[in-house]
Amino acid sequence: MKPFAFSELLAHMSLIRQPSAMACSLALPMGAALLSAAWLFLARAQETNEHGLAALLDGSGFVRIPAGEFMMGSRNGKPDEQPVHRVVISKGLEMGKFEVTQAQWEAVMRRAHARVAPGEAAEASAPSHFKGPSLPVENVSWHEVQQFLRMLNARDDRFEYRLPTEAEWEYACRAGSTGDYAGTLDAMAWYESNSGGQTRPVGRKEPNAWGLYDMHGNVWEWVQDWYAHDYGEERPAAGPASGSYKVYRGGGWFSSPADCRSAVRGFNFPIDRYDSVGFRLVRTPK
Ligand SMILES: [Ca+2]
Numbered sequence: 001m002k003p004f005a006f007s008e009l010l011a012h013m014s015l016i017r018q019p020s021a022m023a024c025s026l027a028l029p030m031g032a033a034l035l036s037a038a039w040l041f042l043a044r045a046q047e048t049n050e051h052g053l054a055a056l057l058d059g060s061g062f063v064r065i066p067a068g069e070f071m072m073g074s075r076n077g078k079p080d081e082q083p084v085h086r087v088v089i090s091k092g093l094e095m096g097k098f099e100v101t102q103a104q105w106e107a108v109m110r111r112a113h114a115r116v117a118p119g120e121a122a123e124a125s126a127p128s129h130f131k132g133p134s135l136p137v138e139n140v141s142w143h144e145v146q147q148f149l150r151m152l153n154a155r156d157d158r159f160e161y162r163l164p165t166e167a168e169w170e171y172a173c174r175a176g177s178t179g180d181y182a183g184t185l186d187a188m189a190w191y192e193s194n195s196g197g198q199t200r201p202v203g204r205k206e207p208n209a210w211g212l213y214d215m216h217g218n219v220w221e222w223v224q225d226w227y228a229h230d231y232g233e234e235r236p237a238a239g240p241a242s243g244s245y246k247v248y249r250g251g252g253w254f255s256s257p258a259d260c261r262s263a264v265r266g267f268n269f270p271i272d273r274y275d276s277v278g279f280r281l282v283r284t285p286k
Contacts, residue, residue, distance in 0.1 A: 051098065051134045051202060053107035057156055062094035062283060063211040070171050073231055074263035076180065080230050081263045087167045095164060095172050096281040098202035098213050099136035099221060100148075102128050108151045129275035134201040136219045136278040142246040142270035145222055145279050152281075159283040166225040166239055166265075168282060169249045173262045175210040180261045182208040182215065189217030191260050195253035199275075216260045219278035220248040227267035245269060252276035 055061030073084040106125045113121035127139045140148070145163065152161045164172065175182050182188065183206065190200045195217070203213040215221075225239025227247045239247070245267040251260030254276060258264070268274070 051101040052103045056096075056104060056152070056161075056281065059094070061097050062281075063097050065089075065093050065095050065168070065172050065210060067092045068171070070174055070176075071178065072167055072170050072263070074180070074261065077261060077263050078265075080228075080265055083231055085231055087171065089168060089171050091284070093164075093168065094283045095168070095212060097207075097211060099219055099278050099280050101133060101202055102126065102131070102135055102137045103133035105137035105140070105148060106133075108148055108155070112147060112151050127273070128199075130199045132201065134203075135199045136202055136214070138199060138219050138275050138278045139273045140278065141273045142222050144273075158286060160286050161281050161283045163222055163224045163279060164282045166223045166247050166249065169221065169223045169280075170262060172210060172212055173208065173215040173250065175208040175212065177209070177262070180263075182262060185216060185257055185260060188215075189251070189260050190214070190253050191217040191251055191255050191257065192253075193257075197254065199253050215250050216262075217251050217255065218253060220252045220255075220266050220274075220276055221250050222246060222248045222277060222279040227265070248277050248279075 049055060050061070067089055069086060069088045071084050072087045073081045075082065075084055105127075109125040110121060113124040116124065127144075128135065128137050129139050149161055149163070173182060177183070185191070186194065187206045188208065189205060199218055202218065205214060205217075207213045208215055223246075225247050226241075226243030227245040228240045228243065246269075248266045248268070249264070251264065251266075259266075266277075268277075
């Protein structure tokens with residue numbers, strides 16, 4: 001039963017309620033209220049499971065990305081999206097179906113702050129500007145993401161968790177598409193025109209052809225690579241060996257449509273935090 005169905009039921013009950021049937025008029029709403037509470041509990045539990053740490057560890061929060069090749073970059077875009085070049089993704093991998101949520105971040109990072117006072121630990125492990133367990137974590141620097149990865153890797157000896165490379169990210173975002181977006185932007189993304197000025201719970205828009213949600217919009221996503229001002233003539237699948245800025249991809253809740261394109265590249269210092277930048281995981285067997 002969905003909440004709107006329940007409110008419709010209540011409205012209907014208020015119409016049929018009779019003054020002479022007092023016991024009935026009390027018992028029915030109470031029963032319905034209990035049903036509603038149970039539904040909300042189950043819905044939250046399901047959402048918590050789907051967006052919680054268990055979904056990462058049991059693999060249900062990942063989708064399989066096949067090995068393959070694609071054309072990276074865009075001729076319609078900015079100079080740093082060029083030259084368009086062929087990239088081979090030589091090994092398949094698993095990528096997070098969703099951006100990492102606040103529930104997941106906090107479940108992992110509470111241990112990282114276990115030595116400080118409980119109140120401080122709670123605050124330190126909940127860095128996001130917009131609060132909610134199913135919202136993407138944001139306001140985390142690239143370096144803080146590395147700490148999250150170390151903590152998560154320490155909990156699971158079967159897989160290595162990491163950020164996608166920039167090439168892996170664009171390959172997965174495109175999911176075989178070659179245009180500006182992997183589908184219809186409004187159907188797939190939270191961005192300036194529809195976000196209401198904030199992040200949104202992950203997974204509420206349409207996924208791309210490979211089952212990945214929110215690759216366009218909601219929060220930009222840190223990737224592994226250092227930023228280079230263009231791709232060079234012989235750009236390998238891996239990024240430059242060093243640099244000043246780390247790359248993030250996909251656009252966020254306040255971005256224009258142009259900044260949500262598959263090929264667009266954002267970048268900033270790895271110590272910086274923004275309420276529009278989060279990340280997504282990749283995992284491979286150890
Ligand atoms: Ca995103």
